[in-house]
Structures are given as structure tokens and as C-alpha cells.
Amino acid sequence: MSADVPLHARRPRWRPGPAMRRLGLTVAGLALAIGATFALEPYRAYQVAVVAAYLCATAGLTLLVGRGGQLSLGHAALMAAGAYGFGLSSNALSAGGAAGAVRLVVPLAVGVLAAAALGALLGAAGARLRGPYLAGLTLAVVVAVPAITSTFSKALGGDRGLWIEIERRPDALRPWVGAEQWQAWVAIVAAALVLLVLGNLASGSAGRQIAAVRDDEAAARLAGIDVTRVKVVSFTLSAAAAGLGGAVLAYVTQIANPGAYSLVFSLFLVVAVVIGGLGSLAGAFWGALLLVALPEATSSIAETLPVSPALAQRLEGNLALLVFGLLLIVLMIAAPRGIHGALARARGALRRRWRARGPAPAPAPVPESAAARAPTTG
Amino acid sequence: MTRPRIVQVVAALGVAVLLAPLIASCSGDADEGANQGAGEGEPAPGVTDTTVVVGTHHPLTGPAAAGYASISAATSAYFAYLNDNGGVNGRSIEYIVKDDGYNPATTQSVVRELVLEDRVFAVLNGLGTAPHSAVLDFLDENEVPDLFVASGSPIFNQPEKYPWTFGFNADYTAEAKALATYAQEQHPGATACLLGQDDDLGEDFGTGLRSVLGDDGLASEQSYTTSNPDVSAQVAAMKQAGCEVVFLAAINAFSALAVGTAAKLGYQPQWLSSSVGGDYGTVSQYLGENAALLEGFVSANYLPSHFSETDEWTTLFRQINDEYNDGAPFDGNTVYGMSVGYLFAEALANAGGTPTRQGIVDAVTSGDLRGNGVVPLALSTSNNGAYQGVQVTVVAGGVQEYVGDPYTAEQGDGPVAPYTGGPVALEDDGVPTS
Amino acid sequence: MDHFLHLLSSGLARGAVFAVFALALVLIWRAARIVNFAQGAMAAATTYLAFAVTTATGSYWLGLGAAVLGGAALGFAVERGVMRHVAGRSPLNSVIVALGVVMVLQAVLGIAFGNDYKPMAVPFSMEPLWVAGTPLLSPYDLYVLGAVAVLLVGFGLLFTRTSVGLRMRAAAFAPETSRLLGVPVSRMLTLGWTLSAAVGALAAVLVIPTELGLNPHATDTLFVYAFTVAIVGGLDSPVGAALGGLAVGVLLSMVTGYLGSTLAPIAVLALLVVVLIARPSGIFSARQARQA
Numbered sequence A: 001m002s003a004d005v006p007l008h009a010r011r012p013r014w015r016p017g018p019a020m021r022r023l024g025l026t027v028a029g030l031a032l033a034i035g036a037t038f039a040l041e042p043y044r045a046y047q048v049a050v051v052a053a054y055l056c057a058t059a060g061l062t063l064l065v066g067r068g069g070q071l072s073l074g075h076a077a078l079m080a081a082g083a084y085g086f087g088l089s090s091n092a093l094s095a096g097g098a099a100g101a102v103r104l105v106v107p108l109a110v111g112v113l114a115a116a117a118l119g120a121l122l123g124a125a126g127a128r129l130r131g132p133y134l135a136g137l138t139l140a141v142v143v144a145v146p147a148i149t150s151t152f153s154k155a156l157g158g159d160r161g162l163w164i165e166i167e168r169r170p171d172a173l174r175p176w177v178g179a180e181q182w183q184a185w186v187a188i189v190a191a192a193l194v195l196l197v198l199g200n201l202a203s204g205s206a207g208r209q210i211a212a213v214r215d216d217e218a219a220a221r222l223a224g225i226d227v228t229r230v231k232v233v234s235f236t237l238s239a240a241a242a243g244l245g246g247a248v249l250a251y252v253t254q255i256a257n258p259g260a261y262s263l264v265f266s267l268f269l270v271v272a273v274v275i276g277g278l279g280s281l282a283g284a285f286w287g288a289l290l291l292v293a294l295p296e297a298t299s300s301i302a303e304t305l306p307v308s309p310a311l312a313q314r315l316e317g318n319l320a321l322l323v324f325g326l327l328l329i330v331l332m333i334a335a336p337r338g339i340h341g342a343l344a345r346a347r348g349a350l351r352r353r354w355r356a357r358g359p360a361p362a363p364a365p366v367p368e369s370a371a372a373r374a375p376t377t378g
Numbered sequence B: 001m002t003r004p005r006i007v008q009v010v011a012a013l014g015v016a017v018l019l020a021p022l023i024a025s026c027s028g029d030a031d032e033g034a035n036q037g038a039g040e041g042e043p044a045p046g047v048t049d050t051t052v053v054v055g056t057h058h059p060l061t062g063p064a065a066a067g068y069a070s071i072s073a074a075t076s077a078y079f080a081y082l083n084d085n086g087g088v089n090g091r092s093i094e095y096i097v098k099d100d101g102y103n104p105a106t107t108q109s110v111v112r113e114l115v116l117e118d119r120v121f122a123v124l125n126g127l128g129t130a131p132h133s134a135v136l137d138f139l140d141e142n143e144v145p146d147l148f149v150a151s152g153s154p155i156f157n158q159p160e161k162y163p164w165t166f167g168f169n170a171d172y173t174a175e176a177k178a179l180a181t182y183a184q185e186q187h188p189g190a191t192a193c194l195l196g197q198d199d200d201l202g203e204d205f206g207t208g209l210r211s212v213l214g215d216d217g218l219a220s221e222q223s224y225t226t227s228n229p230d231v232s233a234q235v236a237a238m239k240q241a242g243c244e245v246v247f248l249a250a251i252n253a254f255s256a257l258a259v260g261t262a263a264k265l266g267y268q269p270q271w272l273s274s275s276v277g278g279d280y281g282t283v284s285q286y287l288g289e290n291a292a293l294l295e296g297f298v299s300a301n302y303l304p305s306h307f308s309e310t311d312e313w314t315t316l317f318r319q320i321n322d323e324y325n326d327g328a329p330f331d332g333n334t335v336y337g338m339s340v341g342y343l344f345a346e347a348l349a350n351a352g353g354t355p356t357r358q359g360i361v362d363a364v365t366s367g368d369l370r371g372n373g374v375v376p377l378a379l380s381t382s383n384n385g386a387y388q389g390v391q392v393t394v395v396a397g398g399v400q401e402y403v404g405d406p407y408t409a410e411q412g413d414g415p416v417a418p419y420t421g422g423p424v425a426l427e428d429d430g431v432p433t434s
Numbered sequence C: 001m002d003h004f005l006h007l008l009s010s011g012l013a014r015g016a017v018f019a020v021f022a023l024a025l026v027l028i029w030r031a032a033r034i035v036n037f038a039q040g041a042m043a044a045a046t047t048y049l050a051f052a053v054t055t056a057t058g059s060y061w062l063g064l065g066a067a068v069l070g071g072a073a074l075g076f077a078v079e080r081g082v083m084r085h086v087a088g089r090s091p092l093n094s095v096i097v098a099l100g101v102v103m104v105l106q107a108v109l110g111i112a113f114g115n116d117y118k119p120m121a122v123p124f125s126m127e128p129l130w131v132a133g134t135p136l137l138s139p140y141d142l143y144v145l146g147a148v149a150v151l152l153v154g155f156g157l158l159f160t161r162t163s164v165g166l167r168m169r170a171a172a173f174a175p176e177t178s179r180l181l182g183v184p185v186s187r188m189l190t191l192g193w194t195l196s197a198a199v200g201a202l203a204a205v206l207v208i209p210t211e212l213g214l215n216p217h218a219t220d221t222l223f224v225y226a227f228t229v230a231i232v233g234g235l236d237s238p239v240g241a242a243l244g245g246l247a248v249g250v251l252l253s254m255v256t257g258y259l260g261s262t263l264a265p266i267a268v269l270a271l272l273v274v275v276l277i278a279r280p281s282g283i284f285s286a287r288q289a290r291q292a
Helices: A018-041 A040-068 A075-094 A102-126 A129-149 A179-203 A205-215 A217-222 A227-253 A263-276 A279-304 A309-334 A338-356 A368-373 B004-027 B071-083 B104-117 B129-132 B137-140 B170-184 B200-215 B232-240 B252-264 B280-292 B311-324 B333-352 B358-365 C002-032 C039-057 C058-084 C093-114 C138-159 C163-173 C173-179 C185-210 C220-233 C238-259 C261-278
Strands: B053-060 B090-098 B123-124 B146-149 B163-169 B192-197 B218-224 B243-251 B272-274 B298-301 B389-396 B399-404 B406-407 B417-418
Touching: A018 A179, A018 B280, A018 B417, A040 A075, A040 A205, A040 A227, A040 A263, A040 A279, A040 B104, A075 A102, A075 A263, A102 A129, A102 A227, A102 C261, A129 A227, A129 A263, A129 C058, A129 C220, A129 C261, A179 A205, A179 A279, A205 A227, A205 B004, A217 A227, A217 B272, A217 B358, A227 B104, A263 A279, A263 A309, A263 A338, A263 C093, A279 A309, A279 B298, A309 B071, A309 B090, A309 B170, A309 C093, B053 B071, B053 B104, B071 B090, B071 B311, B071 B333, B090 B104, B090 B333, B104 B123, B104 B137, B129 B243, B129 C058, B146 B280, B146 B333, B170 B200, B170 B272, B170 B298, B170 B389, B170 B406, B170 B417, B192 B200, B192 B232, B192 B252, B192 B280, B200 B218, B200 B243, B218 B232, B232 C138, B232 C238, B243 B252, B252 B272, B252 B280, B272 B333, B280 B389, B311 B333, B333 B358, C002 C039, C002 C138, C002 C163, C002 C185, C002 C220, C002 C238, C039 C058, C039 C093, C039 C185, C039 C220, C058 C093, C058 C185, C058 C238, C138 C163, C138 C185, C138 C238, C163 C173, C163 C185, C173 C185, C185 C220, C220 C261, C238 C261
Parallel strands: B053 B090, B053 B123, B123 B146, B146 B163, B192 B218, B192 B243, B243 B272, B272 B298
Antiparallel strands: B298 B389, B389 B399, B389 B406, B406 B417
16 A cells, blocks of 8 residues: 555556557467467368458457447448458459569458448448347348449459459468468468457447447437447448458458358358357457358268258258357357356356465455455455 | 456467367378379379269359259269269269358368368369359369369360369350351241340350351340349340340249249240250249240250150169159259269279379370260360250250250350261160279 | 339339338337347248148148248247347347347258248239230239238227237337236237237248249348338338338339349348438338437
8 A cells, every 4th residue: 555655656667558468469379370370281271261361350240249239230241342342452453463462461451441431331321320220221231242243243243253363472481381371371460460459449448438338328428428430430440350351351262252241141240259259359259260160060960960962961051050040049048148258257256266265364355356346345 | 457358369369279289180180282192102082992082062052052952962862873883993982062052252161171171082063153263273283183063164174274174064155056056047037135144154155146146146135143033124125125036044043034024024035045044844843833934945955855755864864863862853953963973983984993183184084985965075185175065955845855966066166066976875874884 | 104104013012012021020119129130031931831831732821821820829939939038138139139040940941941942822823914005013913912901901900999909009118107007018029029920921921922932041131121111111100111111112113124123232222321311210200319
């Protein structure tokens, strides 16, 4: 307490601020992840790339829905904007003879900007809306994507999609780094960037404002928060993240087509963030992982079932859908905070049990939860 | 509040790092790529002493599944028959079918799974022009035989660019030329229109038509997109243009839609459809009670007719369908699926006792394969397309039958010429031997 | 002029179906203040039931009846089994749970029936009747319009003239007060769901035969259009749903006829955006503010 400090106050040691800590840890984690790709088979590396691309989108969506309370059922359309932005600019640069890092970084940036622009429009249109109305608007947008690509099919390729000329891995790295591994690197870097930016945002005053708007718009307005601006900005950032995810996906698959960003996929994104844990970035990670791992798992299960080939075929695509749906319903009823929430609860329970069995009754720090729940003396 | 979040971020990345090697170690040794078996004495991937594993990607779910989902089941049924009769050179054929929902992004994923995880010997009958073109580079880089793609697009017949890729379906352009020639003979001077799908099918078909009818031979060219099942505007435009003859470069569902919509407008032109959307069994099902609208419907085909009571191939396939395919309906798709299976088995038999990936590609280009069509196989060292000709079919009395002689065409701008060699006869009960 | 009349009449027929579907959404909204995102998939499931019954018995009307009854049962089951347990928390939860129901239904239908298109038979001809040389409505269109009119009148009477209707409206508008006055609120809620699902089932059976065929995703676009109609007309106004439905149907028909069918979803989106900007509570709604 302050009584113990001598009158000449000690100069506090410089400690890195929270943002710096986060940056450092992200870079460390990034290095670890990239190092780990050397141990992966090419197919797994490809899957890691897809998970990381999905993570960009789920991270943005989980914050938008969980923290901001704005349900977007059309995030796939924002990913599509990123993908087509990437594709068109990459093709344009290739036609112009560009090569090298420019052909990778600039199209990714264009994808992000395209999605952000669409997100800003949607955010502005939906700023006065809540709940189901915004959801319905985003639903109409995602349903319109195939119509837009067909209307402008000369430029966008219609249903068959846009084939993209991409910048492959640098020649210097070719002997040591596989094609799929390089794709994973690009995707992981993009995901780390998204996690860093959104993490900083969510923990700062912006995050608090977003949550305030979600909880009680009128009160937030009274407190001086520009509600419309907050909503539009949060939608735009979420869209930018999704756009990066779509652009990376376009890079990895070398194609941008409306079928990859369908209504069904948009719903899958929502399922993923809910199951992972709404509002948390770790939950976004679990969700992205689930999106890739679950269809593969159900496919293997379906293959081993002793059913007729016709039934096996019918199971092939539909089993994953069924499991997702059931998981969603069960989780929303029983464990609305998803995987992340369950893990947090388990961690909390373990921590309490460990403290209860602690060695000495020394003045242990009061557990935060207890202090938060009831004001104690001293 | 910052600490828990940092922990979350690091935990997330850390778990990724931890999971990755775990998954990697579960799935076996980490190789550099799928191009193994290049050495002389090593067996090719997907080949053991008793089995050969091949894989494919088909739309089993989603809007495109209708009309295509039964093909892979038919091929599997044929392989079951083959395996029961000793297989090929003592090996059973195992066929892995993965769903890609006609979505090129999913195709990328499942084909990588097939090649890198399931280690298939070859990819057989990949379906869809857009989905399959997404994986051409990957299959070429990994030198995986990409046999008998289910598309008539010339993209899959590029021996210089994609030497490992071979198409199966009748070339769209050749088909169009054949139908245009037939139309000129039967309806000289008639005004013609085209309703095509807004992709390679429609475009290549249009190119073929124009090469026979002339650049201004089509009074109106309409297109539709599969995501929008409404062709009333297009049909109305063609009626407005006064077309007496309408070419259809569409899938079965849209052929039915076009015919039905036209009837509602009191418009009944002569329909000439590509083989892609001309299967009477399927199209008449869509039309239901209005199936009579299909009287006189002209289409084309290159495989044995599934209506025929006398064709030996059809009889055999019907038996196989009854025994091995769970009583599924017997239609054009069934014959197609089994024919693909037969051609693959023939190529495998020809590849010898120890098949390698290069070996089967050599067998395909050797010119020794015969197939089972009404026109000869056009596969050679300079041509990666299986069927380059078709025979016209007409619906009469609710039965779709071949008429006249088949036409075969060279690639490019060459005209079609009648082929009088007769269909390929059935040998050895459809079980190829080397 | 011919073309215009033809488009107008077919637009009205299509719009009538949108109106019915939107009405189902309005019903749930008025009863439970949520939007039932599972409406489309539930209606697809009941249409499969109609298809199965018609195939087995050969009668379209038996199939239709089975669909309506099945819809009621499904609405009851979904409300009691699923929705009840997430009500009361944030409205987002009920939307998300509804999405789960959609996935489960579509997957089960795909596994049981396959994903291919199944053409459906209809009792009346779909050939348009020719009036003074112009093709106008077909007998089937007239049947649809008639069914919709009967439905609207019926619901109008139900809600305004019967005590059940009054209780339902009270339960939705002021649940606490109604409970105090002896209205069995939760039972009214279930009744609302049951009716809404039955209405949705009827709408789907009316519209699906006019499209390519029955498949598990047949009602996806229908739901989006119906939702647009509900928003355009005002989520709490049945009259708005009816008029909005006709308006959207005609708009779609005109856009398809003059500009091409590819632009239809874009036109719907444009309409939605315009209405949401100009009059967010809907054209016919009584409320001014949009409070979810």
C-alpha cells in the first residue's frame, strides 16, 4: 500500500505496455507456427492454410456478433469481395507484367479494401437496424452474390469463377519449402495480423464502446458514444478481416467463384463462431479448425459405415451438415459460450480446486471472481 | 483484462503448433510429395498386389447433384462386377468418390486429399469443367494420371500443356457440328437459335454451330446460368426472333425447363440438344405429365443406347445394374458411368502386370483401346480426347433411338464426316484382358 | 402491352405465394417477437411429406392436407423442443438456434431423399389462359390466388373476431399483463408457432411445383424473398405482408421479363435497401422505431 512507499517515490521500471506484449507474443507464436510447418505433410499444410484463411473471417465475425451484437449472415459475401478483389488485381498485375512480392501483397491489400468498402456500405445501411433486420439484409446480400457474378460475367466469370494468375513461392525458397507449405505461411501471417489488430481493438476503449452499444444503445448514446460510427466501424473492420480471409483463400485455391461463398457457407461461419465461443478470438480459432476438421471426420466415418453405395453418397455431404446443426442446437441450449467457454469454465474450476488444496493458509491473493462478486473488507 | 486475451492468442497459436505435428505423425511418414514410385522397382502409389485405388470428385450435394449423382454409383457397380470376375490382372479396383458440390474450391481440397492422403493411383472421371480445371495444374505437377474427365470441353484435350489429362465426353464442338449438319439436312433454310449454359459448354457448342452454319447462322444466342432456374425471358426472345430450330447446350434440368417454358408460351420449335442435356429418361421425368412435348426431340449420343433391347452392351449393363446397383433406375447416366469404368479397366489391363502411372498413360495413348461407343476412340499420342464424334438420336413414341450414321470430326475447324465402321462389339462379357 | 399484362399476372400469382410465406413470418413475429429463420427449411420438410403422401396415394389433396398437418406438428415440435429453451435470452440466440434447425432439416432431407430434384404434380393446369390473345393467369395461378385470399380472410377473422385470436395478440403484446389476466401465454406462443408453420407449409406446397423441382434447398431463396416482403410490408402487419408480397412478386416478374432473370436477386436486394433506408419500420407498419 502507499504507506509503505518512501516519500521519494521509486521510479518505476519501464515495462512493455499491453500492446507491445501482445505484439511480441504474436511474433513468437508466428515463428513457432511457421517452424512447425516443416513437420507437416503437404496435405496437412494445405489444410493449415485453409484454417488460417477461415480464421481471418471467423475472428472478424465473432467480434462483430459476440461483442457488437450485430448478426451478419452474409459474411461469405464479404469474403467473396476479398477474393474477387484479389483475383482481379492479381490478374491485372500479371497482365501488366508485374512479378515478385508486389503481385502478392498488392492484390491482398486490394481484397481487404474491397471487402472493407462493402462492409462500410452494409454497416451504414444496417446502422439503424438491430437483430433480425440486419441479419435479413446480410442474407439478401449473400444471396445476390451469384447474381452479381453472372450479371458481370465477362469480368467476373459467372458461375464457373475467375481463374487467378498468382505469384508462386520465391525461387530462392524452392528447394526447402513445398508449395503447400508456402501457402500455409502466407495464410498464417495473414491470420496473425488479423488476430493482432482485432485483439488490440477488442481490448481497448474501442472494444468497450462496441460492447456498450450492444448492451444498451440508448445508454451508450447518453454517455456520448457516436453509436452509428461505432457500428459502421466495427462492421467495416470485421469485413476487412473477412476480406483478407477470402483473398488468402483465393490465393490458395487459385480461383474465385460464387459457389465457394454461398449462403450455406455463410451459415457455416456463424455456426463455427458460435460453437467456438462467441466473442473470443480463441473461439474463432476453434471454429475455423472445426470448419475444416469436421467435414473430413464425418466423411471418414461415412466411408466406414456398412451402408449401400447410394446411401453412402447421400451421407457424404449431408452428414457434416447434420452434425453441425445438432452441435449448434445443443450448444446454444446447454453451453452457449461454446468450446472456449467450456474450456474457460474447466480452467476456472481446476484453478479453484488447486487453490483450495493449496499448501499454506498464507495471505493468498483473493481470487478475482470472488472480489468481483462481493465487496470484501480489506 | 489484457492478460487473458494475450493468453488466448498465444494459446490459439500454440495449439495450432502442437496439433500440427500430432496430426502429421498420425497420418504416416512425411513425404515431400506424392510423386513416388518413379523408380523402376517400386510399386506405383495406389497399387498393391491385390488392389488398385482410384478416386474421383463428383457433385453429390448441391444443385448440380441432381442429374450427376447416379454416375459414380454406376461406375462403382461396374467395378464390383469386375472384381467379382477376377478384376484386372488379378487386382480389384477400389473407387473412392468424394463430394465437391460442383464447387471448384472444394474440388481443390478433395483432390489434394485423394492424391496426397489417399494416395490414389489415378484420378478417374473428374466431373465438371469449372471444378476440374481448378485442379489441372496440381495433377500435372504431381504427374497423376487424370483419366477420362467428365466434360467435353477442349480444355481437357491439350496434350502439350497437360499431357496427363484425358477427356471422355464427346467434344462439345464436334457434337455441335454434327447436330448442325443434321439440322441443315433435315430443315434446310430454317432460322436457328441457341440456348446455352453461360460457360464452356455454351461457348464451345456455339463455336461448333457457327463453324457449320456460318458466323451469322444463329438468329439469336441466349444463355442461362444454373443459379437461376428461370428461362422465360430467353425463350420469349427466341420466339420473338422466329426461330424454327433451337439448339440446346444445357444440362438435363434446363433442357426440360426450356421445353416446358416454351410450351407455356405456345412455342414449339424443333429442339436439338447436346448429349449433356439430351437424356430422354431424365428430361421426361422433369416434365412429368408433359413428357409428350418431347416427341421429335433430337439429341446426340456416343455410347450404347439405354433403351435398346438388342444392344449387347446395354443388356450387360442392365444385368450389372440389377445385381450390383441396388435396383437404381437404369438410364443414360448408368450406361455412362459403366462405360467410363469399362474404359479404365481396359486401359489398366493394357498397362500390364505391374501398372505404373506412366504405364497407364502410355496404354491410353497407344491406340489399342477400343472403348464401347458407337464411334471409335480418338485417343492417340497427339489427341487426349476419347470421343470425337456422336450419332444423332430422335425421340419417337416415347423411345429415344439412334438414326442414321454417326459423324466424327477432327478438332478445330474441320467438318464432320459420317462414320460407317459400326459400333464397338462386346467382348469377354465386358471384362477386359490384356 | 401483351408482355406487360402477362408479366403482371404471373407476378401477382407468384407474389401471392410470397405473401403467404411472409404472413407465416408475421404470425411468429406477432406471437413471439422473433423471426423464424427456420421457416423455409420447415416448409421444405413438409413439402417432402406431401410428395411422399401423393406418391403413395396418388392424391394431390391428401398430400396437401398431410403437409399442412405435418407443418402444424413440426411447428409444435420445434417450439416445444428447441425454441422454448433459448427464449428470453438475447434474440440472436433464437436466430442461431433456428439456423441449427435449418441445417438439421436440410441434412436429414438430403440423406433420406437425396439431393436431386423431384418434380411435383399439380391438380390444375399451368398453361396460361388466353384472354383476347394474351396469355394471362393459368388455372393453377387462380387456385393459388384463391387459396391466399381465403387464408388472409380467415386469419383476419381469427385475430379480430375470435377470443383465441385476441388472447394470442395479448400474449404477444404484453405477456406479463396477460398472464395476470389468465391468458395461458406459453400455450398461445405454441399455438402461434403451430399456425405459422402450417401456413408456411401451405405456401411451399403452392410454390415449389412451379419451379425446377423439390430438393432440400428449394425454399432458401423463397425464405429470403418472403423475409424481404415482411420487412417491406412491416413485420407486424398482415396486410403489409399481403400487399408487400404482391408488390415484390410483380417487381420480380417485371425485372425478369424486361431485364433478365439474373438480375432478380439484385432487384430484391435493392428494394430491401431502399425500404430500410427510407422507412425502416416497413411501409404499413404502425410503429416508427425499429426495436427488435
